[in-house]
Amino acid sequence: MRQSWSKWNLYNLTRQRPPRLERRTFFQQKWTSKAETRAYHGEYLTARQWQTMFRRTLKAVVPMYSVDLAEHSGAHMAAGRGAGVGADQGVGVPAVPYMSQLYWPMERRLDIACYRAMFAASPRMARQFVIHGFVKVNGKKMTHPNYMLNPGDMFSVDQTKVLYATGAPKVGTGKSASESTESDSESTETPEATEEEEGTSAEASDEAPDPVTPDEALAALSLDTPSSSSSTHKKGDPNNPVDYSKPYATPWRPRDYLPPFAFIPKYLEVNHNTCHAVYLRHPVARPGQTEVPSPFGPEVMQLAFNWFLRRR
Amino acid sequence: MPPRPRHNPIPSPLSLSSRPASQPQKCLLAHTRCFSATPSAAARKGEPRPVGPSQRTEFFNWINGPGAVFKQAGEEGPKYLSSYDKRTWERKDRASNVPYPMNPAFKSTPVLSNEMREQIYKRVEIEGASVRKASAEFAVSLERVAAVVRLKAVERKWQNEGKHVSSYLTKALEQMLPVTHFVPADQGQRQIHENIQELFSHPFAGRQAFVPTSESREYTRVDAGKEFGLPPADEAVPHPELVVAKRERMENLSLDELERRQAERERLAQVQQEEKESRAAEKLKNAGTFVEQGRWKWNLKEARAGSVGFRYGFPHPDRKKGHVKIPTHFI
Incomplete structure (x- = not known):
């Protein structure tokens, strides 16, 4: 299981089981949890790199409501037998999953933030975008994927790269010049797998015939006005024309198996029209909810957190 | 698919020719070498080990079967794994906003x-x-x-x-x-995007405090704030003015009175803002001249010999006991 939008990863998510912790020592439980979570959260970082980022302090917010604040002075919280009037009878608020915040410093990294903003198909792809100079922070090119974003930082990724990452790949072009530069594992994917191609789809789509005849390609290249080329496809969005020079399938359409991975955490505000995003604040926990995306539950995270406290 | 034996060494003339039946099998070819001379338990019983479909086949079965619903977005809105039954892969009646089924604490927010x-x-x-x-x-x-x-x-x-x-x-x-x-x-009614009155849980408030008070005393948020060295929650929330407005609305005041109070508050805020700006401008004016050179910005100030302050040749008292330059706490 990796941080990635690939369909293989989706299948692995469906097979995910909690780590087997019963009949194991506390040390072993912590070790397993640490190993499993670290293999998912920034596996391309060394242990030392993560340990310097690790923070013992975890951030949370308390939801307040104007009506409650106006109605009550808070005296009822101090009354009663310690937890406020009626607190021992009613159903309380859910616990704050502080432990799920373990990897929040990771979310500050520029490459991870680009992935969370849905600008790249995986943190590794985002990392490549950063290193290759397609990412800007506050309008300046930033080539260090380990750049820690601060609240209020605006970052942007080259639009073509974002459309390449989120869009369906070109089919039947083989290894063209534009694709071979993107030596990401996603580019070898076969999105056109259908029911009848079961089992052999990986091989079948590699040999799919080129749908672009040379005549069409020539026509598209010579007539680069959007209105003339958009007449060839059915939707007819003049903003989204056929353009064979792009490294993704045109007209642009979302890649396959994106919906189950589509979410944008609350600490980001993203504008996909221009592929810009703002890092609003550090991720926080609130009762029953965390802002750090992770497939691991609070119990596993707690064990991993205890490992990184280095009191083992 | 017929069951496959686990090890399928290529029959080579070397291994087949001169091997007595009693002797354990010797693997001569490096690529078919078995590391244990003992046959497996199933092989000793004479049964071939049952072989199921490979993980790769299972993946394709899933992705082309029930997993195909995740291929593209539909009319039904977000498609997360938790919205689908884990066995039948049918969409549940109540869609879930949990992308990772094992972690219900993380939800996809609008x-x-x-x-x-x-x-x-x-x-x-x-x-x-x-x-x-x-x-x-x-x-x-x-x-x-x-x-x-x-x-x-x-x-x-x-x-x-x-x-x-x-x-x-x-x-x-x-x-x-x-x-x-x-x-x-x-x-119609607007959609609430998020709670705008979320209060940051300050580390100061993380400590446990035992404050003895009389039973008759009303111990409020303001008192609690004082105990922890923090402003009360009414003032610390992002929109304290909404709390004030709500409180006034509950007082059954006339609309004119409400508007008058609101205008007065806005006027006071405006005056405060102007004062703050004028103070900042004054400070900048008296700050001396600034000279910018590349990375550096020099601040040139007028210096007068003999005045109270830093004296050349005398040590600073900042290393003395009780002179702490690092702030010990902040809010």
């Missing part, structure tokens, strides 16, 4: 629709409302309103420059994500 962002930008940048006011009106947090205005400003700049704006990408993602839509005032 994003602002493009229309909503346009309205926020219009309200702040064209109609001139303050970020604070727009935040209360749209039920969107302060930082988010400010970020939306910044991002939309970039978009306007791109449009003016004739750059390509990928609106189709936004549209496609709005089909996959939970979205807060803009509802005009005359067409």
Whole structure:
């Protein structure tokens, strides 16, 4: 299981089981949890790199409501037998999953933030975008994927790269010049797998015939006005024309198996029209909810957190 | 598929020719070498080991069968794994916003629709409302309103420059994500995007305090705040003015009186802001001259010999006991 939008990863998510912790020592439980979570959260970082980022302090917010604040002075919280009037009878608020915040410093990294903003198909792809100079922070090119974003930082990724990452790949072009530069594992994917191609789809789509005849390609290249080329496809969005020079399938359409991975955490505000995003604040926990995306539950995270406290 | 034996060494003339039946099998070819001379338990019983479909086959069975629903967005809104039954892979009646089934603590929260962002930008940048006011009106947090205005400003700049704006990408993602839509005032109730009164849980408040008080005393938020060295929650929330407005509305005041009080508060805030700005300007004026050279910005100040302050040749007292330069606490 990796941080990635690939369909293989989706299948692995469906097979995910909690780590087997019963009949194991506390040390072993912590070790397993640490190993499993670290293999998912920034596996391309060394242990030392993560340990310097690790923070013992975890951030949370308390939801307040104007009506409650106006109605009550808070005296009822101090009354009663310690937890406020009626607190021992009613159903309380859910616990704050502080432990799920373990990897929040990771979310500050520029490459991870680009992935969370849905600008790249995986943190590794985002990392490549950063290193290759397609990412800007506050309008300046930033080539260090380990750049820690601060609240209020605006970052942007080259639009073509974002459309390449989120869009369906070109089919039947083989290894063209534009694709071979993107030596990401996603580019070898076969999105056109259908029911009848079961089992052999990986091989079948590699040999799919080129749908672009040379005549069409020539026509598209010579007539680069959007209105003339958009007449060839059915939707007819003049903003989204056929353009064979792009490294993704045109007209642009979302890649396959994106919906189950589509979410944008609350600490980001993203504008996909221009592929810009703002890092609003550090991720926080609130009762029953965390802002750090992770497939691991609070119990596993707690064990991993205890490992990184280095009191083992 | 017929069951396959686990080890299928290529029959070579070397291994087949001169081997007595009693002797354990010797693997001569490196690529078929077995590391244990003992046959497996199943082989000793004479049964071949049962072999199921490979993981690769199982993957293709799933992805072309029940997993095909995840291929593209549909009319039903977000498609997360938790919205589907784990055995039958049928969509549940109540869709879930949990992308990772094993971690219910992480939920996919709504994003602002493009229309909503346009309205926020219009309200702040064209109609001139303050970020604070727009935040209360749209039920969107302060930082988010400010970020939306910044991002939309970039978009306007791109449009003016004739750059390509990928609106189709936004549209496609709005089909996959939970979205807060803009509802005009005359067409029903607005959608609440997020709680705008979230209070940051300050580390000071993390300690346990035992404060003896008399039973008759009303121990309020203000007292608790004093105990922890923090402002009371009514003032520390992002929108304290909403709490005040709510309190006044509960006092059954006339509309004129409410408006008068609101105007008075706004006037006071304006005066305070102006005072703050004038003080900052005054400070800058008396700060001496600034000379910028590359990375450095020199601040040149008038110095007078013999005045009280730093004296050349005398050590600073900052290493003495009780002179702590590092702030010990802050709020």
